[in-house]
Amino acid sequence: MEKKKVIEAQKINKFFFSPTKTQVLREVSFSVNKGEFVSVMGKSGCGKSTLLYILSTMDTDYEGKLFLDDQLITGQSSEKLSRLRNEKIGFVFQFHYLIHEFSVLENVMIPGLKLNRKSREELEYIALEKLKVFEMQDHALKKANQLSGGQKQRVSIARALMNDPLIIMSDEPTGNLDKKNSDLVFGIFRELVVEFQQTMLMVTHDLELAAKTDRTIEMEDGRIISA
Amino acid sequence: MRFSLIIEIARALMTARIKQTLVAAVGVTFSITMFIALLGFMNGLNDLLDGLILNRTAHVRFYNDIKPNEQQPLDLSEEFKDWFNVIRSIKPTVSRVSIYNNEAIIRTLQADKRVLGVAPKIAVQGFFNVGNVDLPAVLNGIAVEEEDRLFAFSDYVVAGDFMDLKYSANSIILGKGAADKMMADLGDYVQLTTAQGNRVLLKVVGYYQSGIGELDNLQSYVSLNTAQKMIGETSSYVTDIQVKLYDFNLSPGLAREYSSIFGIDADDIQTVNAQFETGSQIRSLISYAVGITLLVVSGFGIYNILNMMIYEKMDTIAILKAIGFSGSDVRYIFITIALVIGFVGGLLGLIFGFIACLGIEQIPFETEALPTIKTFPVDFSPKYYLIGGVFSLITTYFAGFFPSQKASSVDPVEIIRGK
Ligand SMILES: Nc1ncnc2c1ncn2[C@@H]1O[C@H](COP(=O)(O)OP(=O)(O)OP(=O)(O)O)[C@@H](O)[C@H]1O
Ligand SMILES: [Mg+2]
Numbered sequence: 001m002e003k004k005k006v007i008e009a010q011k012i013n014k015f016f017f018s019p020t021k022t023q024v025l026r027e028v029s030f031s032v033n034k035g036e037f038v039s040v041m042g043k044s045g046c047g048k049s050t051l052l053y054i055l056s057t058m059d060t061d062y063e064g065k066l067f068l069d070d071q072l073i074t075g076q077s078s079e080k081l082s083r084l085r086n087e088k089i090g091f092v093f094q095f096h097y098l099i100h101e102f103s104v105l106e107n108v109m110i111p112g113l114k115l116n117r118k119s120r121e122e123l124e125y126i127a128l129e130k131l132k133v134f135e136m137q138d139h140a141l142k143k144a145n146q147l148s149g150g151q152k153q154r155v156s157i158a159r160a161l162m163n164d165p166l167i168i169m170s171d172e173p174t175g176n177l178d179k180k181n182s183d184l185v186f187g188i189f190r191e192l193v194v195e196f197q198q199t200m201l202m203v204t205h206d207l208e209l210a211a212k213t214d215r216t217i218e219m220e221d222g223r224i225i226s227a
Numbered sequence: 228m229r230f231s232l233i234i235e236i237a238r239a240l241m242t243a244r245i246k247q248t249l250v251a252a253v254g255v256t257f258s259i260t261m262f263i264a265l266l267g268f269m270n271g272l273n274d275l276l277d278g279l280i281l282n283r284t285a286h287v288r289f290y291n292d293i294k295p296n297e298q299q300p301l302d303l304s305e306e307f308k309d310w311f312n313v314i315r316s317i318k319p320t321v322s323r324v325s326i327y328n329n330e331a332i333i334r335t336l337q338a339d340k341r342v343l344g345v346a347p348k349i350a351v352q353g354f355f356n357v358g359n360v361d362l363p364a365v366l367n368g369i370a371v372e373e374e375d376r377l378f379a380f381s382d383y384v385v386a387g388d389f390m391d392l393k394y395s396a397n398s399i400i401l402g403k404g405a406a407d408k409m410m411a412d413l414g415d416y417v418q419l420t421t422a423q424g425n426r427v428l429l430k431v432v433g434y435y436q437s438g439i440g441e442l443d444n445l446q447s448y449v450s451l452n453t454a455q456k457m458i459g460e461t462s463s464y465v466t467d468i469q470v471k472l473y474d475f476n477l478s479p480g481l482a483r484e485y486s487s488i489f490g491i492d493a494d495d496i497q498t499v500n501a502q503f504e505t506g507s508q509i510r511s512l513i514s515y516a517v518g519i520t521l522l523v524v525s526g527f528g529i530y531n532i533l534n535m536m537i538y539e540k541m542d543t544i545a546i547l548k549a550i551g552f553s554g555s556d557v558r559y560i561f562i563t564i565a566l567v568i569g570f571v572g573g574l575l576g577l578i579f580g581f582i583a584c585l586g587i588e589q590i591p592f593e594t595e596a597l598p599t600i601k602t603f604p605v606d607f608s609p610k611y612y613l614i615g616g617v618f619s620l621i622t623t624y625f626a627g628f629f630p631s632q633k634a635s636s637v638d639p640v641e642i643i644r645g646k
Binding site for chain 1: 542548639
């Protein structure tokens with residue numbers, strides 16, 4: 001059976017203009033299939049994060065074409081991209097970005113509230129279910145800043161899952177965690193892929209973790225050297 | 228877009244910075260309070276000062292002016308019709324000052340839907356004879372009840388009962404200034420010689436004080452009948468017809484209309500008292516200017532707090548954008564914060580402004596010139612509350628506009644990369 005492509009990049013070039021014109025991404029082309037767990041590796045400064053920001057539709061200043069779910073998204077309006085991001089992409093950062101003014105439960109619910117397809121009660125139920133996956137349900141009513149680093153990261157993964165996105169992108173999600181927490185988070189990723197056929201794209205420095213993913217894309221100097 | 232979510236996020240951001248938010252709101256409250264108090268007080272004074280003249284002045288006055296005949300014999304001559312004639316030293320003719328057929332005119336005016344009431348009047352010139360001194364006097368013969376109904380006559384009768392003017396014959400209400408000069412007490416008799424040379428004795432039944440010294444020295448009041456008797460005229464003799472309208476803005480039109488129908492002269496209040504309008508307009512202009520300046524200053528307060536909030540909450544804005552909030556969603560969040568501050572601050576300002584006005588209204592304010600006034604006048608017209616409320620929302624909207632614009636254009640990549 002032909003695997004369905006979730007995201008596809010075609011000949012992506014990216015330039016930065018300050019202080020001088022430098023090319024950070026060169027002719028980057030690759031795709032991720034549904035249910036695949038792909039990792040991206042490479043030396044520091046080779047353009048991994050830059051690539052991820054482009055894939056996440058947050059950065060629109062690039063050359064080349066980007067398809068999400070077989071739809072060309074290059075050149076779409078920023079309103080449209082926001083909606084796509086809300087519905088189809090989950091993003092996990094290296095630094096657990098939670099909104100400190102809200103409780104853990106509310107943080108997880110926000111993407112759902114924004115999407116506005118389900119009632120608040122339903123969303124609360126779903127958010128609690130997501131938290132249960134990470135054994136965080138007991139902390140649901142805490143404020144986000146009352147959690148430990150590892151706990152925050154688990155909550156932000158739960159938030160990324162809230163709208164059942166097509167793909168979860170993460171930029172060194174374990175980079176800021178100790179071995180134990182890092183294994184825990186990776187274990188969760190693995191589980192999501194195996195049990196829920198969740199598509200994953202993860203940037204990492206950790207060779208050991210990369211080895212446990214389905215496929216590793218290696219980058220050097222803005223180029224993909226092996227996919 | 229779910230609007231409640233925007234509000235929820237706005238509320239969370241405000242509670243996180245509750246102190247600064249309150250300070251910004253208090254700024255709005257203060258300026259709206261001042262705005263309301265200032266305008267209420269200023270316009271109360273305006274109304275009072277205008278009322279001093281305007282309430283007691285007829286909106287339209289019909290009379291026969293003493294002036295030279297416009298058609299001199301030379302103009303009527305066939306022979307010089309096509310000539311350019313110059314005549315010097317023309318004297319006014321002895322035209323009648325009484326209004327011909329005034330009863331019919333009064334009836335016609337009373338039937339007009341624009342007219343609130345009509346009061347006939349006779350002006351009599353004369354002198355009070357006090358010992359061997361003659362004091363000039365202008366006596367107004369008035370229809371007592373109508374005069375009171377239309378021009379609040381009784382408000383300015385500071386001693387005695389104004390109705391005595393009607394019920395006792397040959398009675399007079401003296402101007403306070405004239406009464407003081409003559410040392411005439413209530414119940415005393417004063418002697419008056421009219422310009423025609425008739426001498427009459429009049430019984431003092433009251434004092435009249437308008438607050439305008441010049442008037443009080445000169446003007447006194449008698450009834451219409453007494454005035455007619457004094458100058459030896461019949462009861463059809465009337466020199467002025469005073470008209471009060473429901474809407475005094477209609478006065479110039481009405482004056483022109485009836486002046487040409489009846490062929491008599493007419494003055495309207497707007498033309499005669501144009502300077503009062505200008506004075507009060509300038510006073511309210513100044514109060515609006517001060518009030519709006521205060522609001523603009525409080526607008527800067529909101530502008531500051533929002534800028535600070537946005538600077539502090541860059542991370543939150545970046546996350547929201549990464550999650551899928553668009554630029555305009557973020558803008559709405561901060562506009563909402565600004566409007567909530569404006570609304571709450573403004574509402575409290577309106578309430579405190581009202582209380583301040585109640586307070587000002589209690590402050591004693593007694594002056595010789597204004598016998599009916601005991602405390603400071605305040606205008607409670609809802610107009611100012613409406614303007615204050617609307618302006619607080621408008622200024623806060625603009626104060627929130629630029630910061631929220633800035634928030635909406637935050638680039639999440641830059642923030643996330645910056646960590
Ligand atoms: N805003 C910018 N302006 C100019 N150059 C930039 C900018 N952002 C990144 N770069 C450059 O682009 C290159 C790629 O950066 P990027 O953050 O994608 O690297 P990375 O692979 O994620 O590295 P790391 O593993 O250290 O996170 C770097 O050389 C960096 O200096
Ligand atoms: Mg990076």
